[in-house]
Amino acid sequence: MSNLANLQLTKDGELRHFLTPEGLDRLMLERILDTADSFVVVGNQEVKKVPLLRGRTVVNLFFENSTRTRSTFELAAKRLSADVLTLDINTSATSKGESLLDTLQNLRSMHSDMFVIRHSDSGAAHFIASQVTPDVAIINAGDGRHAHPTQAMLDMLTIRRHKGNFEPLTVAIVGDILHSRVARDQIHALKTLGCTDIRLVGPNTLMPYAIESMGVTTHNDMDTGIDGADVVIMLRLQTERMACAFLPSAGEYFRLYGLTTARLAQAKPDAIVMHPGPINRGIEIESAVADGSQSMILNQVGYGIALRMAVMSMAMSGQMQQRQSPIPPNNVTKEPRL
Amino acid sequence: MSFIIRGARIIDPSNDLDQVADLSISHGKIDVIGDLKNAQAQIDIDANGMILSPSFVDLHTCLRDLNQVQKGSIASETQAAASAGFTHLCPSPDTLPCSDAGSVIGMINHKAKAAGFCDLLPIAALTKDLQGKQLSNMDALSRAGCIGFSNASYDISDNTVLLRCYEYAATFGLRVFVQAQDQQLGNGHMHAGATATRMGLDGIPVIAETLSISRHLQFMQHSGVSGHFNQITSAAGVALIRQAKAQGLNVTADVSIAHLCFTDIEVEGYRSQYHLQPPLREESDRKALISGIIDGTLDAICSAHQPHESAAKCAPFAATATGMATYDMLVPLVQGLVEAGELTWPQAIKALSTNSSTIAQGLAGKICTGDTANLTLIDPTHSWLLTPSTQYSHGTNQALIQQKLNGRIRLTIKQGQSSYTM
Numbered sequence: 108m109s110n111l112a113n114l115q116l117t118k119d120g121e122l123r124h125f126l127t128p129e130g131l132d133r134l135m136l137e138r139i140l141d142t143a144d145s146f147v148v149v150g151n152q153e154v155k156k157v158p159l160l161r162g163r164t165v166v167n168l169f170f171e172n173s174t175r176t177r178s179t180f181e182l183a184a185k186r187l188s189a190d191v192l193t194l195d196i197n198t199s200a201t202s203k204g205e206s207l208l209d210t211l212q213n214l215r216s217m218h219s220d221m222f223v224i225r226h227s228d229s230g231a232a233h234f235i236a237s238q239v240t241p242d243v244a245i246i247n248a249g250d251g252r253h254a255h256p257t258q259a260m261l262d263m264l265t266i267r268r269h270k271g272n273f274e275p276l277t278v279a280i281v282g283d284i285l286h287s288r289v290a291r292d293q294i295h296a297l298k299t300l301g302c303t304d305i306r307l308v309g310p311n312t313l314m315p316y317a318i319e320s321m322g323v324t325t326h327n328d329m330d331t332g333i334d335g336a337d338v339v340i341m342l343r344l345q346t347e348r349m350a351c352a353f354l355p356s357a358g359e360y361f362r363l364y365g366l367t368t369a370r371l372a373q374a375k376p377d378a379i380v381m382h383p384g385p386i387n388r389g390i391e392i393e394s395a396v397a398d399g400s401q402s403m404i405l406n407q408v409g410y411g412i413a414l415r416m417a418v419m420s421m422a423m424s425g426q427m428q429q430r431q432s433p434i435p436p437n438n439v440t441k442e443p444r445l
Numbered sequence: 446m447s448f449i450i451r452g453a454r455i456i457d458p459s460n461d462l463d464q465v466a467d468l469s470i471s472h473g474k475i476d477v478i479g480d481l482k483n484a485q486a487q488i489d490i491d492a493n494g495m496i497l498s499p500s501f502v503d504l505h506t507c508l509r510d511l512n513q514v515q516k517g518s519i520a521s522e523t524q525a526a527a528s529a530g531f532t533h534l535c536p537s538p539d540t541l542p543c544s545d546a547g548s549v550i551g552m553i554n555h556k557a558k559a560a561g562f563c564d565l566l567p568i569a570a571l572t573k574d575l576q577g578k579q580l581s582n583m584d585a586l587s588r589a590g591c592i593g594f595s596n597a598s599y600d601i602s603d604n605t606v607l608l609r610c611y612e613y614a615a616t617f618g619l620r621v622f623v624q625a626q627d628q629q630l631g632n633g634h635m636h637a638g639a640t641a642t643r644m645g646l647d648g649i650p651v652i653a654e655t656l657s658i659s660r661h662l663q664f665m666q667h668s669g670v671s672g673h674f675n676q677i678t679s680a681a682g683v684a685l686i687r688q689a690k691a692q693g694l695n696v697t698a699d700v701s702i703a704h705l706c707f708t709d710i711e712v713e714g715y716r717s718q719y720h721l722q723p724p725l726r727e728e729s730d731r732k733a734l735i736s737g738i739i740d741g742t743l744d745a746i747c748s749a750h751q752p753h754e755s756a757a758k759c760a761p762f763a764a765t766a767t768g769m770a771t772y773d774m775l776v777p778l779v780q781g782l783v784e785a786g787e788l789t790w791p792q793a794i795k796a797l798s799t800n801s802s803t804i805a806q807g808l809a810g811k812i813c814t815g816d817t818a819n820l821t822l823i824d825p826t827h828s829w830l831l832t833p834s835t836q837y838s839h840g841t842n843q844a845l846i847q848q849k850l851n852g853r854i855r856l857t858i859k860q861g862q863s864s865y866t867m
Contacts, residue, residue, distance in 0.1 A: 110714050129643075208759060228761035229645035230715035237714075238759065251763070253645025288645060316648055320639035 114237055116425070123425035124236045124245040125418045127254035128296040136263070136299055142417035143264050143410070149186060150412060159420045160189035163220040167193040168211075169248070170226040175384055175408070176248050176258070180223050183415035189221075207231070208239055215240045221423055222246070229253035229288075244426035246418060252288050258383050259292030261414040263300060265407050266338055269379050273297065277304040279326075279333045279374070281364060282342035282391055285313045285353075289383050290342060294321050308332030309364060312353045329364050336374040341366050341382045344391050357390045367393045371401065379403050446487055446862060447471040450822060453492035457499055457812040458795040468497060470818045473861025478814055488863070490856065492822055498794045500532035500809045500819040500857060502566075502801040504622075504699050505675045505747035507768070508534070509839075510556060511549075512541040517752035517770075517839035519553065523562035525772035525837035527865035529748070530797070530821035530854045533807040534563050535622075538570040539597035545570035545581045547589040554590060562864050566592045566805045568622050571610050577601035580613055587619055592806050593673065595622035598722060600657070602628060604664075611668035620671045620804075625657035625682070626723050634763045636709040636724040644715065646762060649724050651679045658685045666694055673804055674698040676749055678723045680733030687742040697804050698742070699796075700734045701749035703769050706778045707731075707844075717758040717765035718844040721749075735787050738796050745801040746793065748775055752840020770840030773831060777845070780825050780852030790825070808860075822856040824867075829853055 111130030117123045120135075128136060149155055165184040169177050177193065184191045196210070207226075214222070221244040224232050229251030236245040249255040263273075270276055278297055284290045284307050297305055298321075305323040307314065314325055326332030333339050344360060354360050366380065380392075380402045388394045397404060448470040455478065456463050467481035477484070503526065509517040526534055536553065538544035544553070550567050557565045569591035573579040576599075583594055594614055601607045614621050630653035635641050637648025658674065662685070665672040677683055677698050686698045703721060708728050711719040719725060737743035751768025758765050771778075779797075782788040802810025809819035828851050829835060836843060857865040 206756070207761065207764075208756075226761065228763045230763075231761040233715050234761045250761075251645050291643065291645060315642040316637045316650070317639040318642055321643065 114233070117429045119428065121425035121428060122418070122421045123429050125256055125422050126232050126236060126245065126247045127256050128259060128292055128299060129254070131299065133299050133301070136260070136296060139260055139414070139417055139421065140264050140267055142421060143260070143414040144268075146413035146416040147410065149416070150409065155186050156188055157186065158188045160184065160187035160423055163189045163423060164218065165189040165191050165221045165223065165419070166214055166219045167191065167223045168196055168214070168225070169194070170196045170224070170231070171249070173225055173249070176225065179408070179411045180248060180415055183412050183419055186412070187416055187420055207235075211235055211239045215243055219243055220426070221419065223248050225249045227251055242426070242430060244422040246422060249288055252286050252291075254292050255288040256292050257411070257415050257418060258289050259296045260418070261407060261411045262289075262293055262340065262381055262383070263296050264410045264414050265381060265403050266379070268410070269403060270337055273300040273302040276302050276337045277306070277335055278302055278338040278340065279306045279308055279336040280340045280342065281308040281329065281332065281366065283313045283344050283348065284309055284318065284342070285315050286345065286348070287342050293340065294323055298322055306332050306336070310354070329370060330373050333370070333374045337378055339366065339371070339374055339378055339380050341380065341391050343383060343385065344387060346387075361390055365389075365391055365393060366396050368395050368399070371396055381407060384408065448488045448490070448858070449481055449484055449486040450490045450492045450497055451481065453495045453497035453822060455497045455812060456791050456794050457799075458791055459499070459799045459811050460813065462812060463791055468812075470858065470861055473817055475812060475814050475816050475818050478812070490822070492855070494824070494826060495855060496790055496823040496825060497812070498530070498821050498823060499798040499802070499812050500821045500859065501530045501797040502533040502805050502807045502809050503531050503748050503750070504535050504673070504745050504801050504805060505701065506534050506536055506750045507539065507752070508536045508553070509752060510540070511552070515754045516757070519556040520560040520562075521837070521839040522750065522752060522772070523557055523560050524865070526748070526750070527562040527857045527859070528837045528854055529772040529775045530823065530857055532563055532809050532819045532857060532859040532864065533566055533802070533805060535566045535568050535592065535805050537597050538568050538595055539575065543570050543575050544568070545573050545575070547582075547585055550586060550589045550591060563859065566590070566807055568593045568595045570594070571596045571614075571621060572601065572606065575599045577603060577606055580610060583614060583619055584617055587617065593620040593622045595624065595675070598624050598626070600626065600628035607664055608668065611664050611670040615668045615670035620673060622673045622675055623661050624675050624723070625654055625661055625677075627653045627657045630656065631723070633724075634720065635712050636726045638709055638727055640709045640712060644712070646712075651681050651726065654679050654723060655681045655685055658682055662689050662694065662696065665696060671695040675747060676701045676704065676723055677734065677737070677743060678704050678726050679730045683733045683737040683742055686737070690742065697744045697800070699745035699747045699801070700738065700743050701747050702771050702775050702778050703749060705731065705734055705738070705746060706781065715762040717760070717762055718769060718842055720758075720762060720765050720767050721769060722767040735782070738788065739792055744796065745804060746796040747801070748772060750838070751842075752838050753842045755841040758842050768842065769844055770838045770842045772838050773836040773843060774845045774850060776823060776854055777850035777852045783825070784851070818858050818861045820858045821854055823852065824855045825852045827851070827853040827855070
């Protein structure tokens with residue numbers, strides 16, 4: 108078992124943190140998808156709640172701005188009946204110089220059961236799960252350019268619900284691979300789920316070093332990159348990339364890598380188009396495609412809640428089981444007897 | 446104090462000495478090398494199976510102290526150095542405050558002298574406050590005992606300033622020490638390669654080093670200054686140094702013990718103990734660094750010792766301090782290379798002592814009768830556990846903590862006196 112799997116699983120092999128799909132086996136990823144499938148219907152019920160996390164405290168810690176991910180996590184926790192606290196850390200303690208370690212240990216002392224963490228440093232969630240609060244379930248909501256596992260898994264859920272089996276699929280991921288935490292986790296998940304033809308499309312400035320070592324092919328040309336693809340995943344292009352000399356202009360980028368109706372015709376006729384959002388219309392994707400019949404962009408958002416409910420309930424259950432076995436000593440001083 | 450060290454394998458690459466013999470020291474000097482069966486001394490050591498080497502000289506180390514006592518003191522770190530076989534150290538000028546004034550150098554030297562474990566041969570700042578703008582008082586600093594000048598890890602981006610630094614140093618025959626890494630391209634957290642890509646960490650490409658080496662070599666050639674490169678990390682970097690030496694340039698270079706033994710794979714799992722600047726590179730680079738030591742392209746092995754307090758390494762990887770405390774594991778790491786058949790002890794001693802002593806203008810590096818005794822006795826097979834209580838450095842950033850290690854210094858002799866005994 109790899110180190111990453113060790114950290115994320117209980118000794119019985121149950122999920123207790125969800126940091127990245129890397130290191131988790133196919134069975135575990137399929138269980139996450141199956142569980143998410145069962146939660147998709149909850150959103151359609153009149154009462155959109157299940158009691159799985161009743162009495163549990165979930166703290167959303169967003170050290171980096173996010174609207175969509177934060178609100179879907181909050182909704183997912185509420186639909187699981189958890190008590191939810193959402194902290195905007197930018198305006199909170201760490202801006203007063205408190206270290207990440209101290210912030211987290213304080214929150215743990217408030218008997219939190221789960222932290223949902225977004226942080227701009229790669230490995231932040233890994234650091235917290237391994238060294239700061241291993242007895243609190245950690246869900247990685249995005250760390251630097253490393254991982255964004257719930258986004259990657261909701262993309263897998265979208266693909267499975269609309270395309271079925273992963274083995275025969277050709278998946279093209281287009282755009283800013285270098286800065287994308289989503290792309291890395293999509294690659295790990297796709298490979299583990301059996302997909303063998305994963306293509307990355309973009310200019311060399313947006314392609315990470317030695318990315319081929321992850322078992323993918325790289326393409327500078329959009330037309331050959333998406334030729335015959337079953338799934339086309341467009342990544343968001345941050346406009347600040349132009350200022351940092353990664354690209355000359357949004358116009359040139361759209362001309363070379365923008366997904367237009369004409370270009371989409373290179374892919375299979377029944378290909379689906381995905382995007383982790385928020386989309387830049389006219390920069391990476393044409394409106395007609397974003398709003399077209401092949402687009403799954405809004406479906407992805409809906410599946411996002413179900414997927415997050417799935418991993419939150421699974422990790423909470425795993426973490427609770429782990430706590431039944433001897434709890435690692437908390438460095439909080441014991442209450443005096445009165 | 447007199448010593449007899451019996452039956453050690455005496456290795457001195459400076460005069461092709463590699464033989465099992467006895468060695469005696471009296472009145473601070475090496476007295477006899479040979480058979481001392483009937484002789485007596487105050488300290489008599491059976492050194493069967495051990496290696497007696499000229500003491501080590503470190504061309505790059507950070508001793509902290511001053512405003513960084515939470516990381517280590519000159520007393521604690523020089524003691525750790527003595528326990529690793531060193532008698533002479535060249536501390537880097539990035540002290541706090543930096544070593545750009547005679548008063549700072551005086552303070553450092555005073556503290557080392559009071560502790561008594563090692564003699565310092567400090568490297569002074571090449572520019573004031575290491576800002577890369579104004580020349581430091583090189584002649585005065587040289588008279589204060591500094592043996593070279595460096596801008597530490599701070600690149601001098603202004604070519605005019607760099608040229609004048611080198612021309613001025615060349616005027617007085619002073620040596621410049623360079624940590625070659627382009628500042629902009631070096632703005633990352635580990636080697637740019639497959640591991641960095643998978644972990645989502647900003648990579649530092651090899652060109653960050655080669656570009657800087659080429660640039661500094663041109664300035665050295667133009668100004669005629671003698672230059673030493675600290676901590677070469679890559680195969681391409683070794684090739685550039687080899688080429689420069691073949692062209693007859695007055696350059697030398699070293700590699701840190703960490704770069705000689707570890708690769709970027711160690712960073713896997715965001716292990717901040719392996720967060721180094723310059724970064725650990727790939728196995729092919731490590732192999733080239735070993736070859737560089739063997740063929741003499743790389744003259745020396747330095748410790749690049751950088752102790753830290755535990756909080757400095759306890760954060761998400763990119764936010765952690767760079768550097769490794771290496772003194773406590775240096776000898777076991779060399780022994781590991783010897784056991785793996787990658788290096789021999791004579792090759793290692795040449796790099797840790799003979800050559801580094803020459804570059805640092807130190808008094809060590811030789812075993813000759815009549816010379817002042819600067820020696821270290823290595824027990825290569827001694828097996829021990831590195832723990833907070835067996836380590837000497839104050840630094841908690843010990844990459845091999847709680848591991849069983851092979852090889853330890855039994856005795857270090859500085860100017861005829863014992864500076865460390867196991």
